[in-house]
Amino acid sequence: MEMDRWYSSFLPKELLMDSNVRVSTKHIPMCIMCRGGRKLCGKAVCPVELKAKAYVRNANAINTKEFVGSSPPSVFVGKYGYPYVYVGPMVPPVLGDTTVMDVPEQWFGKSIENIVNYRYSLVRGSTRMPIDSVRKGGRLVEALQELSMGTSPADTQIAFLKLPTNRITFDDNSQPFGPSAPLRDFDVASIKVDDRIEKAFYDGDLKAGAAVSDLYESGLEVSRIQRAFSMGIFGLKKNRRIVPTRWSITAVDSSLSKGLIEEVKEFPTIDKYWVYTHSYQHNTFAAIFMPRKWAFEWMEAWFPGSFWNAGGSTPAIIGDDEGYSGRKTYPGIGGCYFSTRLGVAEHLKNKRRQAAALVVREIMPEFPLPLGVWFVRENVRSMLKDPPKVFDDMKSCLVYLKSFLTVPLRRWMEESAILRDAVLQRRMDDYARRSEL
DSSP states (O other), X not given: OTTTTGXXXXXXXXXXXXXTOBOOOTTHHXXXXXXXXXXXXXXXXXXXXXXXXXXXXXXXXXXXXXXXXXXXXXXXXXXXXXXXXXXXXXXXXXXXXXXXXXXXXXXTTSXXXXXXXXXXXXXXXXXXXXXXXXXXXXXXXXXXXXHHTBSSOEEEEEEESSOOOOOOBOOTTSOOOOOEEEEEEEEEEEOOBOHHHHHHHHOTTSOHHHHXXXXXXXXXXXXXXXXXXXXXXXXXXXXXXXXXXXXXXXXXXXHHHHHHHHXXXXXXXXXXXXEEEEEETTEEEEEEXXXXXXXXXXXXXXXXXXXXXXXXXXXXXXXXXXXXXXXXXXXXXXXXXXXXXXXXXXXXXXXXXXXXXXXXXXXXXXXXXXXXXXXXXXXXXXXXHSOOEEESSHHHHHHHHHTTOSSOHHHHHHXXXXXXXXXXXXXXXXXXXXXXX
């Protein structure tokens, strides 16, 4: 019993009174000694306590089978069971301006506590549908598609078959999500759809990639494009389908960055080395732009105690890269590869220059929990807004970065394809110059 209730000394009483709540963690012995106050895991805030308090703040939402609320607007599509997927709206039990709850571009600079609270504020309704439901129509599908095209919060009425689940598992390594329940009924009282998205929706001959590109060029946030993409708004009418939210995020980031890269390849290369650095929420980012044709590499170093390297003794480094002709396989590092590539391609297009870019990220154990691909994209965008340090050669870049990065440069050199290639190319150039003497 004591093992099961190790969290009783620091979690809210409302949570402790709920017999259905279970708290799990990969560090139970350490957590029993810590009880949220001593930070023995090394994280800046206790991830279990963080989620628990957000859960309690929004607990009123799970005490009823129906309520009225203003969806940000937001929809969610799960990936399990594909080609049958669980689809539904996400609605907070409040009326008013809830926009920020589901626009990640507005989360950068917010505290982790606020971001977790946004996620726990949204109650997910779900119903199982085949992915081709958008081609067949129906009241619910059409309501969800309308919601996905919304420009502002929409007043909605939502009803569930049972109370939203309150059997919550507070795993310290999982992303925060609010309660959910099977959907019984859903109505949108009024919603203003984005004219640009609506135009793409009614154009059944416009391919999805072209629609995504057009909307991006019009200034629409990437997250809003991704939301509409997941509900089968774009593409040839005969091919439209529902896309799991996680896949839609990656698909849009990949498509947009690929298009931008083709534009970037038409520009002249930079003539110096550009170096950018950035620190945020116990994460360190750095980028080197090299005076060469387009190439790209994204690398992450997870320090011991961080959530993907909890039991390690040294930083775990993983990365993927591409040359001038791009990639033909999905990167093992996941969707953050494409979100970073998008930020880099945006920057080079704005500068009207071409370069080879290496971007690295160091994740410290103090970073409490994963927040999603958006976190990487917005940090990279923020980093590249600042003027770079400019150097004449790679050696000067590395000397500068040595004082900023925690992982020894030798480790980055061993793992990075672009750095190895750059050093080899420098040696060949040196040899050529000596041969001319």
